[in-house]
Amino acid sequence: MNANLDKKVLLESDNDILSLDTILKKNEEYKNNFRKNLLFELMRSGQLSSPEKKEKFLGYFQIWSTYFQRMMLLKTALCEDPVFTPLFYQHLDEEYGHDKILFQERETKNIYNDAILEAISNWFFSKMLSFSPYEQLVLVNLCLEVSSTIFHEYAILALDPDKKLSYFQLHEELDVNHGKIGLFLLENLTQSHYSRLLDIQNISWDMSEALMKRIAELTMKIG
Numbered sequence: 001m002n003a004n005l006d007k008k009v010l011l012e013s014d015n016d017i018l019s020l021d022t023i024l025k026k027n028e029e030y031k032n033n034f035r036k037n038l039l040f041e042l043m044r045s046g047q048l049s050s051p052e053k054k055e056k057f058l059g060y061f062q063i064w065s066t067y068f069q070r071m072m073l074l075k076t077a078l079c080e081d082p083v084f085t086p087l088f089y090q091h092l093d094e095e096y097g098h099d100k101i102l103f104q105e106r107e108t109k110n111i112y113n114d115a116i117l118e119a120i121s122n123w124f125f126s127k128m129l130s131f132s133p134y135e136q137l138v139l140v141n142l143c144l145e146v147s148s149t150i151f152h153e154y155a156i157l158a159l160d161p162d163k164k165l166s167y168f169q170l171h172e173e174l175d176v177n178h179g180k181i182g183l184f185l186l187e188n189l190t191q192s193h194y195s196r197l198l199d200i201q202n203i204s205w206d207m208s209e210a211l212m213k214r215i216a217e218l219t220m221k222i223g
C-alpha cells in the first residue's frame with residue numbers, strides 16, 4: 001500500500017488512525033442525526049396516523065421496499081467472494097419476499113409512482129454493480145439496516161401501535177442483527193481502505209436521508 005496515500009488519510013484534526021471503531025463512532029452520529037428526518041417528525045407528531053395518510057405512505061414506501069428486495073437479489077447473485085457469500089445468502093434468506101408481505105398487508109393496492117423516489121431507490125440498487133463487498137456491507141448493513149431500526153421505532157408507534165402488520169414486526173426483530181452482519185470483515189483494513197469506506201458511509205446516509213424525506217413529502221402532498 002502506498003505509504004504517502006495512507007499518511008494523507010490520517011484525520012488532520014486529531015491525527016487519529018482510522019479503524020472500524022472510527023466507522024462505528026461515525027455511524028452513531030449519522031444514526032442520531034437521522035432521527036431529525038422530516039418523515040420521523042411527521043410520524044412523531046401523528047400526522048401520518050390517519051388511514052388515508054397511512055395508505056399513501058405505505059404505497060410510496062412499497063416502491064422502496066421493492067427496490068430493496070431487488071438490491072438484495074442482485075448483491076447476492078453477483079457475490080463470488082467465499083468470505084462474503086454465506087453472509088450475503090443468509091441475509092437474503094431473512095429478507096426474501098418481504099416486499100410481497102407489505103403489498104398483501106396494505107388495505108388498498110393502489111400503485112404509486114414518483115420519478116425522484118425511483119431515482120433515489122435506484123441509486124442503492126445500482127451500487128450493487130459497482131461497490132466491492134466491503135463497500136456493500138457499509139451501505140446495506142451499517143447504513144440501511146441501522147437506519148431501518150430507527151424507521152421501525154417511529155413507524156410502529158405512528159402507523160401500527162397494535163402491532164398488526166407482520167412486515168413491521170419482522171423488520172423490528174431482524175434489523176438489529178442485520179446491522180451487525182459482517183462487521184468482523186471490516187477490521188484490520190488499510191488506512192486508504194478505511195478512508196474510502198468513510199466516504200461510502202457518508203453518501204449512503206445522505207441518500208437514506210433523501211429517501212425518507214422524499215417519501216415524507218409525497219405522503220403529505222395534496223392530491
Ligand SMILES: [Fe+2]
Nearest residue numbers: 145174175178
Ligand atoms: Fe433487514
